[in-house]
Amino acid sequence: LAGVSAVDEAVVAVRDDAAFRADAEQGRAIGYAGKICLHPNQVRLAHEIFTPSAAEVEHAREVLTAAERGVGVIDGQMVDAAHVRMAEA
Structure with missing residues (x-):
């Protein structure tokens, strides 16, 4: 947005x-x-x-890494473009 x-x-x-x-x-x-x-x-x-917690920052890094590899699931949960945008923020 x-x-x-x-x-x-x-x-x-x-x-x-x-x-x-x-x-x-x-x-x-x-x-x-x-x-x-x-x-x-x-x-x-x-x-x-x-302020994001250390765990939230780590999760955001995992989302971005998975997106770079084209992976759509992290820890059994779907990751889509909206999750990537949130992780980038």
Whole structure:
């Protein structure tokens, strides 16, 4: 989609870390790549939530390697062009 990452809206309760965390985790789960931060304290949480884990990075590498070889299945799950685009991001 035009090479633009979707970013989740802000949480205006800038002192409510639990609300920010819950909202950001939900946003990540549905595909947002980041979150608008209104306060410096929210930046740390956004980084923590939206930074891929080591396992996610490794999986992305496996997807890209498999795509280069033309393999369509990794760990019993189909890999298609959409998975490759997500891994490249």
